[in-house]
Amino acid sequence: MDERVFLDENGMRVTNARFITPAQTYAMSGVTSVKREMKPANRxxxxxxxxxxxxxxxxxxxxxxxxxxxxxxxxxxxxxxxAKDLHYVVIHSASGESRATQSNDKGAIDRIIAALNESIIARG
Structure with a gap:
């Protein structure tokens, strides 16, 4: 099966097999769910x-x-x-949860999460 790309922007790449960030690569086979967390800006x-x-x-x-x-x-x-809020992509797997990436751009984080969810669905 060929690797299908769901997102490729700003150093982030989500495929049906991998989630690649500038700091780390995650195997999608181990990802059980994803969510967004937010840290409010310090005003x-x-x-x-x-x-x-x-x-x-x-x-x-x-x-x-x-x-x-x-x-x-x-x-x-x-x-x-x-002052901007800080948004995180949080990945859940069998080994626990981790913050995969962060950004002040809520839209970018939402696009990553949508792509990760598509990848999980495509995996079956």
Missing amino acids: TPGVLFALLGAAIFFLTDGGVGKLVGFLVACAGIAVAVK
């Missing part, structure tokens, strides 16, 4: 900077203090907004 530093900037802005009298406070608050908001 605390951005929120703290925004609060510090707001405090500086409202507690100063002069134009320079207000400008500094405004800029620090804007930087804090930008840092909080730019």
Whole structure:
């Protein structure tokens, strides 16, 4: 039986026989299930900077203090907004579960999981 490719992008390759990541290759014959996990982004530093900037802005009298406070608050908001969740592909096998790969791109992780599920179905 020829090896059928379900996904081949960004260094990830899913076939009916293998799941290849940049760090490791998994035999699909040992994979029993897959799922996605998510680690929420840490927005605390951005929120703290925004609060510090707001405090500086409202507690100063002069134009320079207000400008500094405004800029620090804007930087804090930008840092909080730019923080991204981290998504993982988790593979289950007879030997347990492992995080096969991770990405900030939820869509990429969902495509990998869909391809892995197709591979498991094709295996029968």
